[in-house]
Amino acid sequence: MTDSADISTIQLAARAFYAWFHGRQPEPAGVLAIQAFLGTPIDTDELNRLGERLQQNQAFLEAQRPLVEKWQRRMSSPTGISDEDAATLIEELFSGFDHALLYERNIRASSTLVHRGQVNSVHARVEEMPCWTLHLNLAGGGIFLSENMERRTAPGDMMLMRPDARYHYGLHPLEEDWQHLWALFQPRPHWSELTAWKELDQGILLLALPEGEARLKVERLFRELIDIGQSGSIEQSNLQHNKLEEILIRARVALGDQESKPVDSRIRHACEYMQSRLEQKFTLEEVASDCNLSISRFAHLFAEQMGLGPKAWINDIRLQKARKLLLTTDEKISRIGSLVGYEDPAHFTRYFSKNMGCSPRHFRRSFSKDT
Structure with missing residues (x-):
């Protein structure tokens, strides 16, 4: 031996x-x-x-x-x-590991540091959990993917998953590490307002904490929650629930009552127009004309409303759809490229690799249905 x-x-x-x-x-x-x-x-x-x-x-x-x-x-x-x-x-x-087995009656909370190349950098799939899951991104970044959404997490992002959520998650291909705190819990009845966050997809909620003292306070509370779980106190459950409730309250206070500004109806129409034509060739002039805007006004308004230019936006949408198809279908990579508007498979692979840090083939293997 x-x-x-x-x-x-x-x-x-x-x-x-x-x-x-x-x-x-x-x-x-x-x-x-x-x-x-x-x-x-x-x-x-x-x-x-x-x-x-x-x-x-x-x-x-x-x-x-x-x-x-x-x-x-x-x-x-x-x-x-x-x-x-x-x-x-x-x-x-760990293929197909049932995450529900991690859950115990009391709140279970801990921290995880993922390094590229280590075993925990393998991506996971979650079908259903018998409890809610909360993540607080501290450093680096992860990626959460579901049927209708994709989120690359950044420091301060809090992801909240209800039991009905179905998603893949793991270290983002462009990141070298990902440090996050997490908790598994059953919410108390009066927490419904505290957990009314922005819903990205069924059961997947997001609250992005702004940088500053409020974020640091939530992190300190989260670490205290973890410490309580290791104390073995007879009042552990009550103390944990009180601490988690304070985390949720602080998070809501940090977010404030600001509501997202509604997207201009013309820009919303432009997004729908482009998304429905991913396989086709179209020009921004055609999109602007369909929205009854000049090309210059369209470009300026789109960037103002969406945070990036229309060309960059449609490229992101194409790659997002490509990633979903890589995850959910067995289509050939070249076929997936054409389905999202890339006629040249080599160009699709180069563009995907440049933006994601790995090839489409490697991405599919990392997020395979068996992991």
Whole structure:
């Protein structure tokens, strides 16, 4: 058997996860390796409690048993496994991982730091949760994708997911890391007004905290929420709910009562006009004419209302639709390019790679349906 001194952190993590999925308690070195690669503080007791829930979930066991058996011979090999095999093993073990198993009766809150290339940079898919999920982006950025929306998170973004939300999320391809705080919880009845945030898609809500003391205060409260969960106090549940309620109140106060300014009807019509013609060639002059505007007035008004010029906007919309098609269909990449207005597949790949930091093929593989 390979000497433990020669085993890398990712190999230790793979062995610990393999033992864990077998229902065995990981050794201390394995727990440290798990912490390093999850980017989340988690102790042996927490792992054991989660492991117990895994072993009680028949659907999960049936899905994971073939994978555990697949790796049995290689894990028992005297030569051990390579770093590449270890990364593949962890990725396969967590394919289709039921995030609902993370939820306990009390509020569960923690922090996660994702680094590119580590195991936790693999993207995840969430179908349904038995609870609400709150994320606070601290540094770097993640990406949240669903059927009808895409959001690249920035520092100060708070993403709130209801149980009916269905989405993919992970480290944004253009970011090297992503640090965020998160909480799983059941809202109290009187929180409905506090959680009336901007809805991006079904069950997916956003509140962007402006930079300044208010954002720092929410972050401090969130860290206190995490600390309370590790205290073991007999009043832990009440203290956590009170702290989370204060977070939601502070967030709403920081946002203020400002309502989004309605988009000019002519610009709204222009957006609909361009979105309905993604496969076609059209000029901005044609769009402006259809809106009864001169091209100069159209360009100025569009940028004022939408925050960027019409050409940049339509390119973003094309790439957003391309990413959704890569996620939700098995269409060839060249076909997807043509469906969003790129006749030349090579041009589509170059433009996609320039804007996302990875090729369409790599993006599809990162967000595959099995992760």
